[in-house]
Amino acid sequence: MSVSQFSVPQAGVRPAEQQPQWPDPEEVTRVRQRLAGLPPLVGPDDCDRLAVLLGEVARGRAFLLQGGDCAEMVERATPAAVHGTVETLVRLAGTLERAFGMPVVTVGRLAGQYAKPRSSPVETVHGRTLPAYRGDAVNGAAFTPQERTPDPRRMLRAYEAAATTLRLVADRPEAGPRTAREVFVSHEALLMDYELPLTRRDARTGRPYAGSGHLLWAGERTRDPQGAHIAYLARIGNPVAVKIGPGARPDDLLRLARVLNPAAVPGRLTFIVRTGAGTVRRVLPDLVGAVADAGVPVAWVCDPMHGNTVRVNGRKTRHFDDVYEEISGFFEVHRSLGTHPGGVHLEMTGADVTECLGGGSGAVWSAGVRPADLPSRYESACDPRLNRTQALELGRLVAGLRTPPLVPAG
């Protein structure tokens, strides 16, 4: 299969949702050709190894920690930013590993999280309407017509930033014997003009692999089982995941499992559930029950961020207590069903930002982040992230939930 064949729409597949309206289609073609000539950022061997580790998660013998920015920014592919996030992830992983007595598989939202789905294609500020920010691979976050105009050349900058980020992940100063840990990278496979040219055939098996990251997922807005994103994930050899929101029905999950994991391989498919703290106990049992009854092996992961977004003083934020409450409900449901709460998926950073509210035991802010603190370091280009202190505090709380291995390791 050649790279170009990836761009041919498959029969019966609906067009990709959430794609930018590029003003100059010829420029898009040129950029796609450039991307197709660049080396892939990750190789099939590492993707396969991650799939094996996720197989351990699906079997109840390992735990997945996935985290990083909502929207990575090209200018923040710096040692300070990347090492800060990775070091926080690695510490969190250590806390969970000790508490759970099982390996923790560490995966960053890193080196590719440059494209965002949005609930509205436009944003209006003081009566002025411009295209919504769709991630650094598409347009700029600043609210000016120039920045918000989609520019395909940004995909090349995103690729370069991803390559830099991967180098920084590999060359971490703190990677001594105590903290040495493999960190994989993941992002939402949203932007087809970026993903398709970076998809390459594995010379050994002939199977196509995404070269943009080890683990790719489809979002809550692009998980139509007949849509282009799911069709794409079905064709690649990488392990894949799907975000599952509060409106998903058991049948939707079974269809996704049939399309994405027809051979029922543990580790191939992860469901990342993000229902909201008030909903998880009500909706999760039927979803998990249906998938278990169908005998489909999946890894279950909790994203406690995206179902808990609220607006406070005009800014998107999340309460630390809601984030913890959703994870706690997720663990409770799995415990009652005898299934494995396989992981958590966080929007977090190593920096002391003020984007999520609360937290606070031992924090820089003694009472946690308060609404009045939000403007001081609100640096996310999209959704609010846990800061380093909040992320580590959450890790200690989740460690207290404990999760016995379903199958004794060894």
Ligand SMILES: O=C[C@H](O)[C@H](O)COP(=O)(O)O
């Ligand atoms: O992180 C992802 C999405 O882009 C985000 O949750 C959507 O937010 P919006 O409602 O501001 O578009």
Ligand SMILES: C=C(OP(=O)(O)O)C(=O)O
């Ligand atoms: C867009 C995201 O999530 P979801 O698809 O679950 O809304 C995200 O993870 O940033």
Ligand SMILES: [Mn+2]
């Ligand atoms: Mn987000």
